[in-house]
Amino acid sequence: MNPLDVPDVTGPYQPRSGQRGTGFLDEPLRLGTTPSATVGPYLAIGLTWADGPWAAAEGTAGGFWIRGRVLDGAGDVVPDAMIETWQADPDGGFPSPEDPRGASSYPGFRGYARAATIPGEFAVHTLKPGRVPDGEGGLQAPHIDVSVFARGMLDRVVTRIYFADEAAANAGDVVLRGLTEEQRRTLVAEQTDEGYRFDVYLQGDDETVFFAI
Amino acid sequence: MTGTTERSAAGSLILPRYLREPEALRTPVGFPDYHSTALRAPLRTPVDLPHRLTEITGPVLGEDRVTAADADLTLRNGGEAVGQRILVYGRVLDSGGRPVPDALVEVWQANSGGRYRHTVDTFPAPLDPHFDGLGRVVTDSLGRYEFMTVKPGAYPWGNHDNAWRPAHIHFSLFGRAFTQRLVTQMYFPDDPLFGQDPIFNAIPAAARYRAISRYSLERTQDNWALAFEWNIVLRGREQTPFETQDDGDVA
Numbered sequence: 001m002n003p004l005d006v007p008d009v010t011g012p013y014q015p016r017s018g019q020r021g022t023g024f025l026d027e028p029l030r031l032g033t034t035p036s037a038t039v040g041p042y043l044a045i046g047l048t049w050a051d052g053p054w055a056a057a058e059g060t061a062g063g064f065w066i067r068g069r070v071l072d073g074a075g076d077v078v079p080d081a082m083i084e085t086w087q088a089d090p091d092g093g094f095p096s097p098e099d100p101r102g103a104s105s106y107p108g109f110r111g112y113a114r115a116a117t118i119p120g121e122f123a124v125h126t127l128k129p130g131r132v133p134d135g136e137g138g139l140q141a142p143h144i145d146v147s148v149f150a151r152g153m154l155d156r157v158v159t160r161i162y163f164a165d166e167a168a169a170n171a172g173d174v175v176l177r178g179l180t181e182e183q184r185r186t187l188v189a190e191q192t193d194e195g196y197r198f199d200v201y202l203q204g205d206d207e208t209v210f211f212a213i
Numbered sequence: 214m215t216g217t218t219e220r221s222a223a224g225s226l227i228l229p230r231y232l233r234e235p236e237a238l239r240t241p242v243g244f245p246d247y248h249s250t251a252l253r254a255p256l257r258t259p260v261d262l263p264h265r266l267t268e269i270t271g272p273v274l275g276e277d278r279v280t281a282a283d284a285d286l287t288l289r290n291g292g293e294a295v296g297q298r299i300l301v302y303g304r305v306l307d308s309g310g311r312p313v314p315d316a317l318v319e320v321w322q323a324n325s326g327g328r329y330r331h332t333v334d335t336f337p338a339p340l341d342p343h344f345d346g347l348g349r350v351v352t353d354s355l356g357r358y359e360f361m362t363v364k365p366g367a368y369p370w371g372n373h374d375n376a377w378r379p380a381h382i383h384f385s386l387f388g389r390a391f392t393q394r395l396v397t398q399m400y401f402p403d404d405p406l407f408g409q410d411p412i413f414n415a416i417p418a419a420a421r422y423r424a425i426s427r428y429s430l431e432r433t434q435d436n437w438a439l440a441f442e443w444n445i446v447l448r449g450r451e452q453t454p455f456e457t458q459d460d461g462d463v464a
Contacts, residue, residue, distance in 0.1 A: 029310045030232075031446045034423050035240040035416040037398040038247075039383070042329045045346050046321025046383055049278075073252035080333075086272060086391050096270035098389050100226050103273075112272035132266045133226065145267045145391055152249030154240045154415050156396065158262070175262065183260075202253050210255050211262035212233075213392055 036155040041080055043149065044116060052114045055085060055126035060108035062090065062127050064195030066161065069121045070148060073203030081150035083122050083200070084114045085161070087143070092130030128163065134174040141169035141176065148200055157210045161198050162188045183209045228269050229450040231392040232308055238420040246411035248372055264392060271390045274317040276351050283349040286322075286362040294344035296325025296363030298438035301399070301426070304356045305386060307449030312356025313393070319385040320348040320360065327366030327380075336368050361438065367406055379406035379413060386445060393447040400425045401441065 039047070056063045066085075070078040088094055088111070093104025095111045106127075115122035131139040144161040162170055162184075170176050176184050186208045189196035201208045233239075243254025262268065287294045301320075305313040323329045323346060326338035330345050348360045365380045381398040388394065400413065402425055407413050416424055423446070432440035 031306060031308045031310055031449075032238060032420060032423055033234045033308050033446045033448055034395060034397055035238070035420045036395055037240065037383075037412060037416075037424070039385075039396050040398075041333050042321065042323075042331045043383075045329060045331055046319050047385060073256075076252075078253065084394075086267065086270075088267065094266065094270040096273060096389075098270045099266060100228065110272065112274070135226065135228065135263075135265050140265065140267075143267065147391075147394060149396060150253055152247070152251075152253035153242050154244060154247065154250065154254070154412070155242045156394065157242060157255055157259070160262075179260065203256050207255055207257050210257070210259045212259040213231075213262050213264065213268055 038151055038154050039082065039149045041151045043080070043082055044118070047082060047114065048116070049114065053124050055087070055110055055113035055124055057108040057110075058125065060127065063125055064127075065123055065125055066189060066196045066198055067121050067123045067192070068198040068200060070117050070150065070200045071202065071204075075204065077117070077120050078150055078202070079117055079120060081117045081148060082114060083117070083124070084112065084147045084149070085124050085126065086112050086145045087126065088129040088132050090127050090130050092132045131169060136174055138172065138174060139169075141166050141173035143173070143175075148202075157202075158213050159200065159208050159210050160187050161196075163196065164188050164190050179209060228264060228266070230264050231269070231390060231448045232451050233448065238417050240416050244411060244415035247415055268391050271387060271393065274387060275315055278317060279349045279351050284360045286344065286346065286348045286360065289343045289345050292343035294324070294363050295341050296344075298361065299364050300359060300361050300432055300434065300438050300440040301382065301443065302357070302359030302429075302432060302440065303443040303445060305352050305358060305445045305447065306356055307388070307393070307447050309449035311449065312352070312354070313388050313447055314352055314354045314356055316352045316356075316389065317387050318350050318352060318358050320382050322346045322362065322365040322382040323368055325363045325366050327368030338366065338368070364401070372411060376409065377406050379404040379410050384445065386447060388447040395445070395447055397445075398424065399443050402426065402428055
């Protein structure tokens with residue numbers, strides 16, 4: 001074969017692929033989001049608040065504690081994790097201007113808490129959230145959105161706390177309905193003398209259901 | 214209240230949906246070369262959770278948490294921190310390009326010798342009595358933030374033989390919705406330690422540049438401090454082609 005035996009050019013150059021601009025910017029602007037990274041072992045420096053655990057202020061009527069451990073795949077307690085919680089107030093409102101129904105306020109209630117697991121478990125003081133619309137004509141069961149951060153996790157993981165004493169509401173909840181009985185169990189906090197217990201299993205047979213949001 | 218919120222004909226709420234970065238550009242929760250993830254990163258596929266009221270709202274954590282001293286980490290205990298003074302500044306935007314105003318930004322870092330003020334850190338570099346490594350600021354109405362600090366040192370960690378973390382500053386951001394929450398790390402340009410760091414390299418290659426700040430000659434302060442610019446992008450709302458007349462809302 002003669003390497004110089006190039007086919008005759010019979011027409012204008014027509015690439016078989018490629019992308020050409022139209023000159024019209026008709027796509028929405030889309031910036032790439034900043035990638036997440038682990039909180040690392042020293043999160044206590046940056047993320048410790050004296051009032052961190054108090055989603056509901058001390059002494060708020062109806063206040064209780066949710067306590068729990070974070071456990072790794074070997075069954076060991078993770079002592080350098082942090083959880084954050086976000087939830088509605090007892091009337092189903094959120095202290096957030098992003099709520100399309102308007103921001104709510106409820107005495108003594110912030111809705112948000114963060115707590116480290118340094119003592120072996122986290123503890124958050126809060127109120128039972130009310131039921132909020134599920135967008136499908138029904139009401140969600142009382143629930144708390146939870147973020148878990150730790151050294152050894154490059155992004156947060158997200159789960160939800162439901163309440164064992166809300167069995168009827170849980171049975172009709174739009175999120176729980178989509179899970180198996182075994183999965184549902186990992187999201188239900190059990191009652192204790194001072195509130196509820198909710199352990200987070202990062203791995204293993206009992207791995208907590210985590211959500212992609 | 215917000216531009217993308219309407220009521221449908223049936224009277225039910227129509228909620229914004231926050232876009233998610235494609236998986237190929239997101240940091241995975243677990244990464245084998247970062248050995249601590251082996252027992253901690255969940256192994257099962259997460260369950261999709263459509264965004265409802267709890268996910269599209271978030272706490273208001275504003276200026277009452279922040280003092281002027283929180284924006285200058287170089288002054289603690291009545292003295293000047295040792296190290297290269299740097300101004301770190303930028304904007305917090307959402308992926309639609311809108312500023313994220315009034316949002317709490319928390320930062321923490323090692324001192325200039327690469328040592329954290331934390332009982333777990335036993336690296337034999339000196340602690341600095343005038344540096345605690347903690348800063349907090351709130352974004353302004355344009356999403357801007359800035360703080361003065363010293364450049365953190367690199368430090369060794371036990372992940373693999375002769376493992377060193379590239380210099381970095383930890384950032385924690387809330388945005389305005391639960392979906393926007395972000396904890397991340399800011400790096401410095403051209404760090405020779407990038408190549409051997411699994412935490413940096415866990416970021417997909419095409420997104421790594423987003424974690425690296427830019428040296429800023431224009432904000433470098435004569436006879437005082439170098440400057441580095443780092444813009445942070447949180448998840449934004451899905452935009453419809455019909456939304457173009459409505460540019461008043463900020464997520």
